[in-house]
Amino acid sequence: IAGITQAPTSQILAAGRRMTLRCTQDMRHNAMYWYRQDLGLGLRLIHYSNTAGTTGKGEVPDGYSVSRANTDDFPLTLASAVPSQTSVYFCASSPGGANTEAFFGQGTRLTVV
Amino acid sequence: QKEVEQNSGPLSVPEGAIASLNCTYSDRGSQSFFWYRQYSGKSPELIMSIYSNGDKEDGRFTAQLNKASQYVSLLIRDSQPSDSATYLCAVLEPKNSGYALNFGKGTSLLVTP
Numbered sequence A: 001i002a003g004i005t006q007a008p009t010s011q012i013l014a015a016g017r018r019m020t021l022r023c024t025q026d027m028r029h030n031a032m033y034w035y036r037q038d039l040g041l042g043l044r045l046i047h048y049s050n051t052a053g054t055t056g057k058g059e060v061p062d063g064y065s066v067s068r069a070n071t072d073d074f075p076l077t078l079a080s081a082v083p084s085q086t087s088v089y090f091c092a093s094s095p096g097g098a099n100t101e102a103f104f105g106q107g108t109r110l111t112v113v
Numbered sequence B: 001q002k003e004v005e006q007n008s009g010p011l012s013v014p015e016g017a018i019a020s021l022n023c024t025y026s027d028r029g030s031q032s033f034f035w036y037r038q039y040s041g042k043s044p045e046l047i048m049s050i051y052s053n054g055d056k057e058d059g060r061f062t063a064q065l066n067k068a069s070q071y072v073s074l075l076i077r078d079s080q081p082s083d084s085a086t087y088l089c090a091v092l093e094p095k096n097s098g099y100a101l102n103f104g105k106g107t108s109l110l111v112t113p
Helices: none
Strands: A004-007 A010-013 A019-025 A031-038 A042-049 A064-066 A076-078 A087-094 A108-112 B011-014 B019-025 B033-038 B045-050 B054-058 B061-066 B071-076 B085-095 B098-103 B107-112
Touching: A004 A087, A019 A031, A019 A087, A019 A108, A031 B098, A042 A064, A042 B085, A042 B098, B011 B019, B019 B033, B019 B085, B019 B107, B033 B061, B033 B071, B045 B054, B045 B061, B045 B071, B071 B085
Parallel strands: A010 A108, B011 B107
Antiparallel strands: A004 A019, A019 A076, A031 A042, A031 A087, A064 A076, A087 A108, B019 B071, B033 B045, B033 B085, B054 B061, B061 B071, B085 B098, B085 B107
16 A cells, blocks of 8 residues: 555653654655644644755754655654654655645654653 | 644534634745644544635535635534544645645544534
8 A cells, every 4th residue: 555654653762862763655755754743832844855865954853863865765863862852753745846735654653751 | 934823722513513624824925725634643634735716625625715815714514523633724835945834733623413
């Protein structure tokens, strides 16, 4: 089934540890995104990639890094996790362009303790 | 950061009534607008997109756009308990050579039997 797959679905992580959230899409979409969703704050853009080989910073990029080595994969890395990074993380993809919507993965619930 | 504003709710409507969800945005140059539905613990799913002033209908859903007033709305006719969810308004914003969605914080809708 075509779509976006995120892994893991949930994780409890000790503060200070490094963690990579995985995201893979099989729709050959050019653009991919990482959002975090927190109660009362909505969905906020962390990083984005308009096409393979390029990335950009969103609204809340501090403490996170991304790479886009190919079209399908867009991993998000927390170099040294802090409790404020406890959140639900959504990966999304879009064909790109001015009138195209984004499709979301199922999310990763991350708790940093 | 350009703003997308929604009333957080909850908006409570009886079954069979019309639910009206509203959204305003700050960037007068915005051209593409989307409504997503998010059930508790799930990922956002696209309901409607709208790009031109006026109404766009899809089944029980109607999106309305007024660019002069910087206002977009979603009407749900014959509301059903299964429509109870959080509805997210999203505006497409340019990001370098591409685009990304900027989301409102969402309006919680409760349809009571």
